[in-house]
Amino acid sequence: MRSRSLVYDVAALLARAGVGVVFMAHGWQKIEAGVTATGESFDALGVPLPTAAAVYAAFVELLGGAALIAGLALPVTGALLFADMVGAFLFVHADRGLFMVDGGRAQNGYELVVALGMAALLFAAGAGGRLTLDAWIVRRRSARPDGPRDADEEEDAESFVESLRRAEPKPADTKPISTKPISTKPVSTKPAAAEPAEPPPAKKAPSRRSAPAPAPAPPAPPAGDEDDKPVAGRRKAANRRRAGETRPGTPPADDTDGAPS
Incomplete structure (x- = not known):
């Protein structure tokens, strides 16, 4: 594969040299005859535009042929020479046949x-x-950044770095810098929702089975009866009498219940 590449490169160089020589010869011929005479022809x-066409053809063929041989700016050089030949074909050679010389006649x-x-x-x-x-x-451009630097450039770089080290102040207390990333979460400005208060415990209804039913109220005594006063001792004595x-x-109860006369 390497030999094929070398053969191709040598063949391309020979082809460029042959085509470039032909272009240079035609360009030099036009310049030697003069741009004015070439324009008239x-x-x-x-x-x-004969004058402009003569200038273009003369200098493109001469300089383009040299650039082909050297291999300089081949995309541009090849395009300019191709345009020159297209113009020559359309305006000069298209109606004259294929051959340069036919039957001994040009x-x-x-x-x-x-x-x-x-x-x-x-x-x-x-x-x-x-x-x-x-x-x-x-x-050369691709190898230049990786190539060795000059001695002067290296010396200047070293002196510059040394001056920066001398000018750098030494901190009194060196603490390790935290490498914990700072949180970039936006702080929410929305007020926090109040927690719902717990409802008071429901009161238990008294069980009808455990709570005794209230006793019925005693009938009211008739009005004007002394014996029905709410005194337990006197009511009991009256009942006994x-x-x-x-x-x-047991001695009989006193009507006055021991009250002084």
Whole structure:
């Protein structure tokens, strides 16, 4: 695979050199004849804007051919040379046939224009190989950041770092810095909802089976009767006198209940 790549690069270099030499020869021919004379010949052939076309063709062919050989800016160079050949085909060679010389007579056909234009298009598309100035520039740019620095640059960098270390104040008390991440949770401003108060315990209804029923109230005594006064001792004595009952060994009760006369 490596030998094939090397063969391809060498073949591409030879192709660029051959096509570039042909372009340079035609460009130099136009410049040697003069831009004014070249413009007049273009005008006779029916080329629009003959002077501008002569300047473009002369310098693009000369400088573009040299750039092809060196492999410099191949996409741009190939595109410019392809446009030059398209103009030459349309305005000069399209109606003159394929061959440059036919039957010993110069026909000025478009065979050379087509070959040069297609080769320029290939080089513009990236068929120039790796033996080019473009590839060398790319390799140098990619290797430059990783390459060794100059001694002066290294010395300046070291002196700058040393000056920063000297100027840095030493802290009196060095405490380890906490690496705990700070919470970024937004603080809620909504008031906290009050907790619902617990309801008081329900009072138990008294059981009808355990609580005794209230006793019925005694009938009210008739009005005007002394014996019915709410005095337990006097009511009992009156009842005893009415019944005439006496206990043996017990003296009869006094009507005054021991009250002084």
